[in-house]
């Protein structure tokens with residue numbers, strides 16, 4: 001556990017600690033609930049930390065922490081309403097509405113990756129649903145989207161797809177084009193739900209391919225959405241969740 005390293009590097013055992021973690025969470029129990037990415041077992045995060053660290057401890061879903069990071073330190077500093085979206089291995093979100101951080105009963109609010117963007121899709125999401133945004137357009141989803149369109153497995157990673165598209169491969173270009181439509185539908189649905197002044201997009205996929213994943217879809221919003229909002233790429237790189245978790249230890253949002 002990284003805290004031993006932190007303690008060795010001089011951080012006091014009484015310092016407040018904020019952790020941004022993948023979900024789903026049970027905040028009341030302090031656990032990460034059976035996530036496939038961690039071997040499908042409950043991870044007793046709070047108990048693990050409290051064994052070796054004495055200071056106050058805050059844990060938060062990484063996208064919930066990230067939107068708070070954007071609100072305190074990032075592009076959302078002047079916004080009362082902001083949504084953070086990560087386009088990464090998965091797709092997730094966090095929202096601040098009227099200056100309130102939306103957390104949810106267990107810490108799992110704003111699960112926007114499971115918005116349906118294609119009702120005809122055969123691609124199943126990790127959650128079991130079909131046509132979910134995350135299943136089609138996340139880093140792990142894009143190869144499945146490609147396999148569904150062309151009825152055969154062509155690429156293993158999203159990186160291969162973007163490389164092929166930039167080399168002019170027509171099949172890869174078709175995948176990137178469909179992703180843009182789905183991302184536009186996803187962004188529009190999120191804006192319709194939360195009415196933010198700004199949507200900030202982060203995550204590895206968005207940061208490595210901002211034009212294809214964010215700028216292009218942002219120009220297509222009027223086809224799907226009714227409300228308007230600015231859509232920007234994060235200026236905090238991969239640090240928004242960490243900065244948000246740190247801020248949460250110092251300043252609890254209104255609730």
Ligand SMILES: [Zn+2]
Nearest residue numbers: 114125127132
């Ligand atoms: Zn799903």
